[in-house]
Amino acid sequence: MSQVIAGTPLDGRVAVVTGASSGIGAATAERLAALGAKVAVAARRKENLDELAARITAAGGTALALPLDVTDRHAVTAAARRVAERLGRPDLVVSNAGVQLISPIEDLRVDDWQRQIDLNVTGVMNVLGAFVPHLVAAAAAGGPADLINTSSIAAARILEKFSVYSGTKAYLSHFSRLARVELGRKMVRVSAIEPGMVDTELPDHVTDPDASKLMADLLRDIECLSPADVAETIAFITVAPRHVNLSEITILPTAQAV
Numbered sequence: 674m675s676q677v678i679a680g681t682p683l684d685g686r687v688a689v690v691t692g693a694s695s696g697i698g699a700a701t702a703e704r705l706a707a708l709g710a711k712v713a714v715a716a717r718r719k720e721n722l723d724e725l726a727a728r729i730t731a732a733g734g735t736a737l738a739l740p741l742d743v744t745d746r747h748a749v750t751a752a753a754r755r756v757a758e759r760l761g762r763p764d765l766v767v768s769n770a771g772v773q774l775i776s777p778i779e780d781l782r783v784d785d786w787q788r789q790i791d792l793n794v795t796g797v798m799n800v801l802g803a804f805v806p807h808l809v810a811a812a813a814a815g816g817p818a819d820l821i822n823t824s825s826i827a828a829a830r831i832l833e834k835f836s837v838y839s840g841t842k843a844y845l846s847h848f849s850r851l852a853r854v855e856l857g858r859k860m861v862r863v864s865a866i867e868p869g870m871v872d873t874e875l876p877d878h879v880t881d882p883d884a885s886k887l888m889a890d891l892l893r894d895i896e897c898l899s900p901a902d903v904a905e906t907i908a909f910i911t912v913a914p915r916h917v918n919l920s921e922i923t924i925l926p927t928a929q930a931v
């Protein structure tokens with residue numbers, strides 16, 4: 674799937690990718706940069722961001738590392754100002770940082786519940802709040818503008834032990850539909866991408882040993898998507914003509930049943 678799109682169709686665009694220190698976010702940032710966008714990469718692990726920015730620069734691209742925690746609203750607002758100053762007005766935002774901490778409800782892993790809500794819901798809203806004025810301004814100036822949220826197939830499917838994670842992703846998918854009503858008429862495209870199983874660090878953070886084994890078994894049993902597969906799909910959304918909004922995309926490994 675990787676590298677279906679050719680050339681540098683994103684020349685002149687300024688992208689921001691959150692959760693860019695690993696997995697889908699890192700692959701997406703690298704791909705958007707290869708397609709010509711200047712890319713700001715945000716996450717907490719500064720070393721990973723510095724390495725990614727160095728790789729992008731070495732390949733001839735432009736990257737800005739933004740070490741931050743997206744649950745810190747003020748840090749995200751400051752980062753938006755920094756992107757505008759250093760790279761120009763952002764017109765492509767991939768709100769991708771997220772965590773999946775699955776467990777049975779009755780285990781009452783309330784800290785895990787809170788972490789997922791803080792990052793997958795509040796973090797996304799912090800990013801929206803900081804960048805939506807730039808997206809609206811970019812669209813008003815006549816260019817393309819994209820807000821792309823990484824949701825999950827868990828948003829709609831009934832999966833045991835996924836209740837809080839699924840709830841956060843259901844919020845994100847439905848919020849994306851509603852945001853599109855208001856932003857679409859201003860020519861800002863809003864998209865939710867809903868991947869199935871992707872081979873990333875996501876399952877490594879699960880604190881419940883049984884749920885952790887469940888994830889490891891699922892990942893081992895089939896050929897999963899790679900982060901590059903999802904990155905190319907996100908890139909495809911961004912290179913569509915300005916009047917075309919691929920609003921909801923589900924991407925599954927062929928062998929994934931549910």
Ligand SMILES: NC(=O)c1ccc[n+]([C@@H]2O[C@H](COP(=O)([O-])OP(=O)(O)OC[C@H]3O[C@@H](n4cnc5c(N)ncnc54)[C@H](OP(=O)(O)O)[C@@H]3O)[C@@H](O)[C@H]2O)c1
Nearest residue numbers: 692694695696697716717718742743771825871873874875
């Ligand atoms: N892998 C899958 O099967 C799958 C399926 C569907 C949807 N997704 C979604 O895809 C997105 C990316 O996940 P991934 O699979 O690529 O997993 P990943 O490799 O664990 O990536 C998660 C990213 O989020 C960042 N992050 C975590 N907490 C953060 C915080 N407080 N502030 C800023 N960044 C933070 C992490 O960086 P730091 O730790 O450096 O902050 C990391 O870069 C998530 O929203 C996930 O729910 C994944």
